[in-house]
Amino acid sequence: MGFFTVSQKVYFTNNQHPSLNPSQLAEKIGVPQDRIYKIIRGQRNLTADTALRLGKFFNTGPELWLNLQKAYELDVARKNIDETLEKIIPYNQQNSSSVKAFL
Numbered sequence: 681m682g683f684f685t686v687s688q689k690v691y692f693t694n695n696q697h698p699s700l701n702p703s704q705l706a707e708k709i710g711v712p713q714d715r716i717y718k719i720i721r722g723q724r725n726l727t728a729d730t731a732l733r734l735g736k737f738f739n740t741g742p743e744l745w746l747n748l749q750k751a752y753e754l755d756v757a758r759k760n761i762d763e764t765l766e767k768i769i770p771y772n773q774q775n776s777s778s779v780k781a782f783l
Contacts, residue, residue, distance in 0.1 A: 709733035725749060 702720060706713040711733060718724035726734075731745035758765070 705737070709737050725753070 700708075702716040703713045706716040709730075711730060715724065715730065719726055719730070726745055726749040728742070728746065731742040731749070734740070734745050735742035
């Protein structure tokens with residue numbers, strides 16, 4: 681199953697209201713049209729400002745939108761540094777002498 685991006689959520693939510701296109705959504709929440717189009721295309725991250733507006737408009741609260749954005753960012757970062765993460769030994773799995781030297 682693929683990751684559910686913020687842009688997919690905007691697209692999905694917008695499709696639940698088929699009479700509302702992205703231009704109309706932008707107008708109703710008071711943002712430039714290109715902001716909504718760029719979010720839908722994955723070319724722009726969702727800001728707190730946009731999350732507040734979408735949360736109010738769709739009656740979901742802004743946290744839903746910001747949590748989706750942060751989850752997306754973590755997923756992208758994880759994919760970008762996956763090999764590096766594999767090399768990191770968790771703190772609680774290191775021997776006590778190297779832990780004491782760090783402290």
